[in-house]
Amino acid sequence: MTVLDAPAGTVAPAGRREGIVSVFVRLKLTLLRNGLRRSSGRKAAYISSMVFALLLAVGQVVGLIALRGNTHSTTVVVLLTGLVALGWAVMPLFFPSGDETLDPSRLVMLPLRPRPLIGALLAASLVGIGPLFTLCLALGSVAAVAHGAAAAATGVVAVPLTLLVCVALARSVATANVRLLTSRKGRDLAVLSGLVIAVGIQFVNFGIQRLGRAGGLASLEPAADVVGWLPPASAIGAVGSVSEGAYGRAALQLLISVLALGALVWLWERSLTKLMTAPDGSTLATAEPSRGTSGTGRSGLFALLPEGRTGTVMERSLRYVVRDPKTKATWVAALAIGLIVPMLNALQGTGSVYLACFAAGMLGIQMYNQFGQDTSAFWMVSLTISSTRDAYVELRARALALLLITLPYTVLVTVLTAAVLGDWEALPEAMGLSFAVLGAMLATGALASALYPYSIPQEGAFKNVAPGQAGLAWISILGGMVSGTLLCAPVIALTITLHVSDMRGWLWLLLPAGAVYGALIAWAGVRLAAPRTARRLPEILTAVSKG
Amino acid sequence: MPDRAEAAAERTTTTTETTAGAGGARTAPPAVRVQGLWKRFGEQTAVAGIDLELPAGRFIGLVGPNGAGKTTTLSMVTGLLRPDMGKIEVGGHDVWLDPVQVKSRIGVLPEGLRLFERLSGRELLAYTGRLRGLPGAEVDKRATQLLDVLDLAGAQHKLVVDYSTGMRKKIGLAAALLHNPEVLFLDEPFEGVDPVSAQTIRGVLERYTRSGATVVFSSHVMELVESLCDWVAVMVGGRIRAQGTLAEVRGEAPSLQSAFLDLVGAGRHDSGDSLDWLGGTR
Numbered sequence: 001m002t003v004l005d006a007p008a009g010t011v012a013p014a015g016r017r018e019g020i021v022s023v024f025v026r027l028k029l030t031l032l033r034n035g036l037r038r039s040s041g042r043k044a045a046y047i048s049s050m051v052f053a054l055l056l057a058v059g060q061v062v063g064l065i066a067l068r069g070n071t072h073s074t075t076v077v078v079l080l081t082g083l084v085a086l087g088w089a090v091m092p093l094f095f096p097s098g099d100e101t102l103d104p105s106r107l108v109m110l111p112l113r114p115r116p117l118i119g120a121l122l123a124a125s126l127v128g129i130g131p132l133f134t135l136c137l138a139l140g141s142v143a144a145v146a147h148g149a150a151a152a153a154t155g156v157v158a159v160p161l162t163l164l165v166c167v168a169l170a171r172s173v174a175t176a177n178v179r180l181l182t183s184r185k186g187r188d189l190a191v192l193s194g195l196v197i198a199v200g201i202q203f204v205n206f207g208i209q210r211l212g213r214a215g216g217l218a219s220l221e222p223a224a225d226v227v228g229w230l231p232p233a234s235a236i237g238a239v240g241s242v243s244e245g246a247y248g249r250a251a252l253q254l255l256i257s258v259l260a261l262g263a264l265v266w267l268w269e270r271s272l273t274k275l276m277t278a279p280d281g282s283t284l285a286t287a288e289p290s291r292g293t294s295g296t297g298r299s300g301l302f303a304l305l306p307e308g309r310t311g312t313v314m315e316r317s318l319r320y321v322v323r324d325p326k327t328k329a330t331w332v333a334a335l336a337i338g339l340i341v342p343m344l345n346a347l348q349g350t351g352s353v354y355l356a357c358f359a360a361g362m363l364g365i366q367m368y369n370q371f372g373q374d375t376s377a378f379w380m381v382s383l384t385i386s387s388t389r390d391a392y393v394e395l396r397a398r399a400l401a402l403l404l405i406t407l408p409y410t411v412l413v414t415v416l417t418a419a420v421l422g423d424w425e426a427l428p429e430a431m432g433l434s435f436a437v438l439g440a441m442l443a444t445g446a447l448a449s450a451l452y453p454y455s456i457p458q459e460g461a462f463k464n465v466a467p468g469q470a471g472l473a474w475i476s477i478l479g480g481m482v483s484g485t486l487l488c489a490p491v492i493a494l495t496i497t498l499h500v501s502d503m504r505g506w507l508w509l510l511l512p513a514g515a516v517y518g519a520l521i522a523w524a525g526v527r528l529a530a531p532r533t534a535r536r537l538p539e540i541l542t543a544v545s546k547g
Numbered sequence: 548m549p550d551r552a553e554a555a556a557e558r559t560t561t562t563t564e565t566t567a568g569a570g571g572a573r574t575a576p577p578a579v580r581v582q583g584l585w586k587r588f589g590e591q592t593a594v595a596g597i598d599l600e601l602p603a604g605r606f607i608g609l610v611g612p613n614g615a616g617k618t619t620t621l622s623m624v625t626g627l628l629r630p631d632m633g634k635i636e637v638g639g640h641d642v643w644l645d646p647v648q649v650k651s652r653i654g655v656l657p658e659g660l661r662l663f664e665r666l667s668g669r670e671l672l673a674y675t676g677r678l679r680g681l682p683g684a685e686v687d688k689r690a691t692q693l694l695d696v697l698d699l700a701g702a703q704h705k706l707v708v709d710y711s712t713g714m715r716k717k718i719g720l721a722a723a724l725l726h727n728p729e730v731l732f733l734d735e736p737f738e739g740v741d742p743v744s745a746q747t748i749r750g751v752l753e754r755y756t757r758s759g760a761t762v763v764f765s766s767h768v769m770e771l772v773e774s775l776c777d778w779v780a781v782m783v784g785g786r787i788r789a790q791g792t793l794a795e796v797r798g799e800a801p802s803l804q805s806a807f808l809d810l811v812g813a814g815r816h817d818s819g820d821s822l823d824w825l826g827g828t829r
Binding site for chain 1: 626628646647649651655657659660661662663664665666670673674675677678679682708709722
């Protein structure tokens with residue numbers, strides 16, 4: 001029998017703390033167990049992610065114990081705790097629906113008082129993979145830095161304190177932001193989280209590489225000194241301080257964590273009470289300040305775009321780059337990674353100007369699945385395309401909108417990379433090659449958009465393909481990249497020929513040649529894609545409406 | 548509004564033959580003619596060979612229960628879904644062979660498809676109108692009037708993604724009307740719409756058909772169809788069970804609802820004893 005189908009009489013009346021605590025803990029356990037009651041595919045994913053998290057936790061404990069005795073063990077342990085606490089704080093913002101017991105709006109109809117409710121929710125929050133992971137980290141950390149009985153005793157306090165501060169942190173952040181998180185803006189934010197992670201990985205990667213070269217862990221000590229005073233890392237820091245014999249510092253560090261826990265619980269209780277007693281205003285229409293652009297739909301810089309379909313489509317595409325979280329996320333990721341990869345390599349002295357072509361390639365991918373980016377709203381486009389000419393203008397306008405961003409950006413990245421490397425001589429040829437790559441991506445992207453459209457789910461940061469269409473997406477992008485490279489072959493061949501046959505004086509020729517060639521194949525690609533788009537409108541609409 | 552009156556007058560002159568007298572002889576082509584239309588999705592036949600002839604200048608209701616094939620039919624008629632078989636003409640032009648003629652003459656409000664929701668209401672209209680090839684100034688003028696009439700002026704700068712269901716239907720209707728189409732296809736235009744918005748939509752549609760244009764809309768709410776339409780087609784299980792004027796389809800039955808239930812063959816289920824506790828002693 002689960003909590004949910006227990007007869008109402010067995011639920012303890014509000015106010016009896018143990019009663020509610022056990023109800024909530026059992027509810028949480030039921031929810032965890034119900035994770036297994038899904039289709040076999042999801043079940044496998046669920047189990048494997050659990051096993052993975054457990055293995056990671058065990059590995060962490062083993063690693064931390066191995067760290068014992070290292071001169072930098074306190075530094076590492078304190079920073080790790082700080083990092084995990086940061087994770088707890090941001091997690092609810094990125095995964096708002098992660099925990100169903102977290103949502104106070106589900107409890108609002110129940111006769112519960114805030115104080116026992118807080119205790120019960122806190123207890124329920126301690127059940128799960130995340131808390132288990134954190135517990136392993138805290139245990140391992142204490143094992144790594146505790147030397148002597150006094151330090152071990154401090155550790156006994158520090159471990160639960162760390163765990164409680166982490167959980168209370170997540171809860172109070174989530175409760176304080178629940179209105180935001182259940183609104184459209186919150187969901188938009190969740191979609192953007194993928195971006196933060198994608199770009200973050202690049203920086204972490206770079207940071208680790210730097211760390212490997214610049215004096216190792218010692219360079220982290222100043223950071224650890226600061227983080228060691230911040231809760232909950234200060235609790236772990238206290239264990240280290242006791243081991244070093246600095247009892248005063250240890251007491252202060254522990255006190256900071258305890259005070260933080262108290263403050264967090266108080267904040268959480270306050271926002272929870274407010275949330276459960278005040279009416280939900282999130283659905284009320286807010287008075288929109290009327291903007292200056294009352295007369296026309298065209299404003300600002302958009303007025304510079306040409307009239308007719310070309311300007312209209314460009315305007316819409318560009319607005320979507322800014323306003324649609326999914327489009328924005330892919331664009332910012334492409335822009336960031338397109339810059340980071342060549343620049344970081346150049347900064348480390350291992351790069352080449354040719355890596356700047358990476359930016360052109362990353363940005364060119366945005367031309368792929370153009371109609372999938374419209375989602376089922378593509379019907380509005382479909383209804384206005386009645387000839388090959390319409391389809392041509394539509395595709396051309398989308399390519400132009402793309403070029404408006406990618407062309408200056410490609411130039412910028414290429415020039416920056418050349419500047420960092422000091423390799424000005426190779427700039428024209430690298431730029432020419434970038435233009436050819438961009439043209440090839442636009443050409444293949446236009447064709448792939450017409451022939452292999454697929455749906456992009458609007459919810460969730462990590463789903464970019466609707467179920468069942470992943471193969472289609474991969475064929476489209478992989479095939480496109482291979483044929484894009486083939487299309488660039490003439491320019492690549494010319495570059496190599498000029499280098500090999502020692503005609504370096506003519507290498508500047510690659511800039512105009514690449515630009516003209518890129519423009520020509522892009523034009524040809526759009527030309528070829530147009531009749532196919534016009535013929536396949538209903539099929540494209542069906543393919544992009546599955547999200 | 549002078550603009551709409553002018554437009555209406557213009558269209559009435561071009562379609563006078565079509566609408567000459569409600570019961571008069573029709574020489575011009577019907578608004579929509581469908582012959583032998585089929586559509587299968589895998590094993591399931593959504594539309595099983597229907598023939599339809601919808602007269603121009605009427606307020607036409609396509610009624611049927613959920614899953615009858617109404618949306619599939621309207622999607623095929625408007626060129627959004629390719630039929631397996633069959634011929635469709637709108638205003639005498641084949642939908643699949645002559646899209647240039649057809650697409651400029653029809654306005655569509657589909658059900659279950661998104662709009663470009665990250666545009667504001669006004670931007671959406673500006674976008675749609677310009678894609679339709681209307682001059683910018685004209686689009687802005689018409690958009691302002693439509694937003695006013697449909698009671699959306701206050702929300703015109705809000706993103707459509709933040710609109711309520713009723714507001715979405717209204718902005719969709721505005722986008723469908725913007726180019727002054729001859730035939731307007733609306734899929735469940737009143738589904739999930741509050742009474743005030745529904746009344747606004749009704750008013751606009753009635754005014755639009757008075758000008759000689761044709762409205763074809765699908766619904767499963769019989770009272771609504773009965774009060775709005777003068778011509779009805781009943782669709783069940785992918786087939787047309789009856790079509791004709793409201794009086795013809797209704798026949799002897801007291802209301803369209805009961806005529807429809809007779810056509811569908813839905814006997815009135817009696818719940819019997821199975822819910823006998825409901826309303827019993829508490």
